Amino acid sequence: MSSAARIQEICAAHSARKGPLLPILHDLQAEFGCIDEEAEGLVAKALNLSRAEVHGVVSFYHDFRPAPDARPEVQICRAEACKARGVEAIVPDAERAAGKRVRLSTVYCLGLCSVGPNARIGDAVYSRLDAERIQQLVEGA
């Protein structure tokens, strides 16, 4: 199936919902790894919106990206509670281990604030990280 047909299928699957745009974009992001211009246009057409409106939504949210990135992603929480538990001291270790192979991204809070520093890879979360553990995680990502 071509991606255009698949995008239309995803739009149709959510058409009965109220306010279907975010659920559609989540599905597209999960399936294609990004929401590019072409996808924006197709979604706009399916929902009877302008492409500007769809682009405005895609660019507003941190979870959606305009181009695919094949690198594995490691999210590190750098919000207050993890800062209080020393996340800033181990970020350089993570960056060294990541190099250009792994995409490190900052998130603000994974909701594990009593056992930080915390990281997330996919749907798995990891806590009580130190320099050694974060390096292992990044290298294994």
Add this chain to the structure above:
Amino acid sequence: MSVVRISDDSLAKACGADALAAAFEKAGATVERVSSWGMHWLEPLVEIGGRGFGPATPGDVDAILDGSSALDIGTIAEHPFIAGQQRLTFARAGLTRPLSLEDYAATGGWAGFERAKGLGSEKILEEVTQSGLRGRGGAGFPAGIKWQTVARAAGEEKYIVCNADEGDSGTFADRMLMEGDPFALVEGMAIAGLAVGAGHGFIYLRSEYPDAIAKMEGAIALSAEIVAPFKLEVRVGAGAYVCGEETSLLNSLEGKRGEVRAKPPLPALEGAFGKPTVVNNVLTLAAVPHILAEGGASLYESLGIDRSKGTMPVQLAGNIRHGGLYETAFGISLGTLVNDIGGGTESGRPVKAVQVGGPLGAYMHPDRFDLPFDYEAFTAAESLIGHGGITVFDETADMGAMARFAFEFCAAESCGKCTPCRIGAVRGAELIDRIRDGGRVRDRIELAPQMHNTKTAARSQEDEVQLVEDLCEVMRDGSLCALGGFTPFPVMSAMRHWPEDFGLERKV
């Protein structure tokens, strides 16, 4: 052999609960995955016949099973951290399997809902109002009044929206409730639906909580027939902190950019899709089943102090020895929570600051530890309870860096709708840098001959401090929502209490 109970809360899993459970199964034990007790420093916590062992690793399995483990903490229910609590919203924490309808019904589940069905709208509204329940998301608005407004609003179509976009650092009670006792939220929303005449509910849940999303979707499917014709669905956020603000949450729910709306109109009158809408936090809605149970409203009202009624699930986070969830009646002092219950810092160093209420809450100095946990008392101290999170910092914390981070965070998460927040946050971070650099000399452009109207004298630290104070005033009074409006709280409190961290002299 008795059953081994291990939590399947995402915090326990992040600490290694899955591997531990697998190790117990390999050793021939029957493992039951339950909700978390909330004693996070002991996770993964193992419970066998009421006794607790933690924090356990797969290497401890044999010793725990043959009774020789040094991790034994005695009977969990009698542990001082648990025994000292008044658990209403978290009454089932640690006791039930999150997605077991059987466990839920056996522990008083659906009693409030069944009773509410017989009471009718007016009586439900009356009881919720009587209980004194206030919004647990941060604003502390009386839930009963909000529900009455929606119930009396014109229109056939109304909605219940649960704000589960728990983005504040230092808070995790919503996550624990949804992962540990999801039916309580379903029940609370169904009761709200009965009270205001809404047939459809949305749970707006942040994408950073994959476990909570899975549990809520599971619970909704399992309980669909029980709460019918009330319908529920989960809507997943997309990584925007500002969507925890109720009007931007509604925009996001409708499939728009998560920009804040001006109020009025109130969401109670024109909320989701332009219809009258109840927007409440997870903890507010999850407190409702208890309130609607026989005699619940009077019990709730009898707890707490002044106008802060009932219990608050306090979240002890950051650099704290005994971190976790502590539900207690309002009125307990901040110092008791941090030092006596939390055991001080995990690092063993003295407490330097605690931030109450998430990234927008003030940094409290230990000399304010007498402050009672009470909405009005905190407001009077230029602070806020917010969602009840307490983040502890030890003496190594750099409060100047934390003040800068408050501005950075606001800049990163601003929705961009109003100028004080969008631009003020960026300028604020620059100003903190200038103060920490000791002021600044004029740049090349300012000194150019063409700029003869510009002042040429260097700007001192005091000039920049004055400017930050002015900026904070503008942001506080001129922002559309709490993100820009409350960012001055952490900034100004840090500057007031720890001026030396900004390179400033302490005022006597």
